[in-house]
Amino acid sequence: MLPRPLEGLSYALLVPVLRALFGGTPADVWPWLTAFGAAVAAYAVLRYVSDLSGFRVGTTLLRGIYRRLGDHLAWLPLGWYGTSRVGEVSVLAGRGVMQAMSVIAHLLAPFVSACVTPLTIVVVMFAFDRRMGLATLAAAPVVAAIQIWTGRATAAADAERHERDKEAGGRVVEYLQAQPVLRAGGRTGECFRLLDDSLLEARRASRRTVLATLPGAVGLTLAGQAVFTGLLVLGAYLALGGDIGAAEVLTILVLAARCADPLLSLSDIGGQLRIANAELARLDTLLRTRPLPEPREPVRPEHHDLRFESVTFRHGDRTVLQDLSLSVPEGQTLAVVGPSGAGKSTLLQLLARFHDVDGGAVRVGGVDVRAISSEVLTERIAIVFQDVYLFDGTIEENVRLGRPGAGDAEVRAAARAARLDEVVERLPGGWAANVGEGGALLSGGERQRVSIARALLKDAPVVLLDEVTSALDPVNEAAVHQGIERLTAGRTVVMVAHRLRTVRRADRIAFLDGYRIVEEGGHDELLRRGGRYAGFWNADRDGVTQAAAGGLPAR
Structure with a gap:
């Protein structure tokens, strides 16, 4: 969290930099430019440390989750391991756990940045002009509504994709186990239709997931363009009326443009977080599966009839x-x-x-x-x-x-x-x-x-x-x-x-x-x-x- 306010400070320093450049004594820009450079350098160092810490925490958690998952699977009764469990456990232990733990290692910092950076920029805008800040803040409900709508629209597609992936994983294992039978029957050159069908359904489910997230990405893009256009019109109107200087307007437009990238990344990050959350829910369900109860006072049999x-x-x-x-x-x-x-x-x-x-x-x-x-x-x-x-x-x-x-x-x-x-x-x-x-x-x-x-x-x-x-x-x-x-x-x-x-x-x-x-x-x-x-x-x-x-x- 520490690098985010520092990033906002670097944005705020753009105003005195631009004022000095557009003023009568451009040489006055050097102190402000030095401060701006120092803020950017400090932000880069802190961002590196933050991302490295997130990666280390993620790998530590990943190692712990795999150890706990392995211990839990070892205690589950062998009767639990039916044929349908093979694909489920293989998908979960492979891609599922990696996706869930990648939230901390790779997604947490970008998600925080995508949320905090726009808010920091809005605060900076309020500091220079309340009207421009309010105009930018008006976009927040629209962005939140698009994110909620996209999440609901993709939930069913994500669940379907998981089921198709699980089925495809089971079919792959089945296909490998069936090799002796297929080869004995002289069918080595043929396709295994069940496997082909399951892989085709998995591909279709992935395509439907992508199509479900597309409206949200387009909606965020349009919302960002609309806000930038509105700020441009409002800034020009205020500047022509003498209520605000050109440096402030230019700075606010630069900040508004800077808001676009994190807002657009929210759609992709949000989708990955939803998938990771679903995998965590499945992992939790598996870890909550109870092994057969152990006796409180076990008895050792003396005979073996x-x-x-x-x-x-x-x-x-x-x-x-x-x-x-x-x-x-x-x-x-x-x-x-x-x-x-x-x-x-x-x-x-x-x-x-x-x-x-x-x-x-x-x-x-x-x-x-x-x-x-x-x-x-x-x-x-x-x-x-x-x-x-x-x-x-x-x-x-x-x-x-x-x-x-x-x-x-x-x-x-x-x-x-x-x-x-x-x-x-x-x-x-x-x-x-x-x-x-x-x-x-x-x-x-x-x-x-x-x-x-x-x-x-x-x-x-x-x-x-x-x-x-x-x-x-x-x-x-x-x-x-x-x-x-x-x-x-x-x-x-x-x-x-x-x-x-x-x-x-x-x-x-x-x-x-x-x-x-x-x-x-x-x-x-x-x-x-x-x-x-x-x-x-x-x-x-x-x-x-x-x-x-x-x-x-x-x-």
């Missing part, structure tokens, strides 16, 4: 599980099978407390998972997903995520048990080989071996397996199966399987359909019953036979 007691769970308006009861004795393996969309993976997510149930209870060792602290529950459970994500680093670093404090011998033992040592031996660099972002430099089977080695290193008493061999080639499938056998030995295991032949060795099998368990028992027992499981088993066996007869790899 699992039990679902009349569990009901809804995802939005859709009922996924209803009044489901199921138990897994400690040290045994339960396989969950059923049609797609029956809620098999949801069972694992509820055990790991990605979500809280809407009714009933999920218990580990007889203790409701809601009464167990997140840290303790995470320690007790190892999860191997179908789609394995690896961080951009070495193989050893990704394995050590299972237990960062493990020794080298323990890491190597886990790798051998998962047959990951075979992968390490053939990779250039061995344990120091980089896996790429998401593990892109490894095959699906190799990534799965890393995941199993990580779970083995963690040595958790409860293991959850989610379709871990559904998309592997025979060689990797055999290696992964060996790793899974070692991982599950002596542990309580719940596995979701698409290939029914992988569940034969499970102690018990539960067939899930229609929100609940419809069949439960051993493999041979369920086949003798001739129910839903037997039908699925026969269909799966027929599919394998047909694939083998046609020379295709079995499912």
Whole structure:
């Protein structure tokens, strides 16, 4: 704020400078000109210091916001991260936070200048001639009305653009994830229509936002021109009447012209501030999203049997599980099978407390998972997903995520048990080989071996397996199966399987359909019953036979 009055002082010094120049002794201008130059130099220094301070504050806040956002996202339950969240979080964490924090670093000083500079000039005008000051001040309501009208007109366009940008971000991620499918189908040269449509809608939304702000910019320009013309006419009239000197009129016209730039910049700055404010509101909404509540007096389970007691769970308006009861004795393996969309993976997510149930209870060792602290529950459970994500680093670093404090011998033992040592031996660099972002430099089977080695290193008493061999080639499938056998030995295991032949060795099998368990028992027992499981088993066996007869790899 300090440079703004100094800027007004430099404007006020124009009057004695011009009076001296137009007077009888032009040499008297030097003291005033020196003072004017000193004021301008001081203003430049203070403006530099002010802008630098704003930039430093902005970067400090940006660093703090990113840290807080990262910490908050780490505490949100994994069930919160639906497919629609990917585009939203990526847009917000990328461009959104930068736009919000740029207000302090880049927009705050220009905004203050655009508001304070015209007011300072009006005060200077009042000091020399009240009538000219009043004439200039009359434009203030017009400028304020244009700004308010522009803000209301662009609010809807800004919101639409955000939605389109979020959708486009999600489509980009989807397009990248769909590359294997597109390439397998020979569509590498084709456009992904959903992505094209979302990008086209985002461009149209941006165009509508620009068009919405255009009337405001034109209105401010016309208002500035009208005020300058009015001052020119009024100044000429007063000067001809002898009520004011030519120096004062010229100074006031120079000041009026100086008002034009900050007033015109208000339209652009106002639009950026509205966008930043909207991003701050979205950021606030995200940061206000509550993680699952932690127990005030957490209980540590002594045993590791699992039990679902009349569990009901809804995802939005859709009922996924209803009044489901199921138990897994400690040290045994339960396989969950059923049609797609029956809620098999949801069972694992509820055990790991990605979500809280809407009714009933999920218990580990007889203790409701809601009464167990997140840290303790995470320690007790190892999860191997179908789609394995690896961080951009070495193989050893990704394995050590299972237990960062493990020794080298323990890491190597886990790798051998998962047959990951075979992968390490053939990779250039061995344990120091980089896996790429998401593990892109490894095959699906190799990534799965890393995941199993990580779970083995963690040595958790409860293991959850989610379709871990559904998309592997025979060689990797055999290696992964060996790793899974070692991982599950002596542990309580719940596995979701698409290939029914992988569940034969499970102690018990539960067939899930229609929100609940419809069949439960051993493999041979369920086949003798001739129910839903037997039908699925026969269909799966027929599919394998047909694939083998046609020379295709079995499912």
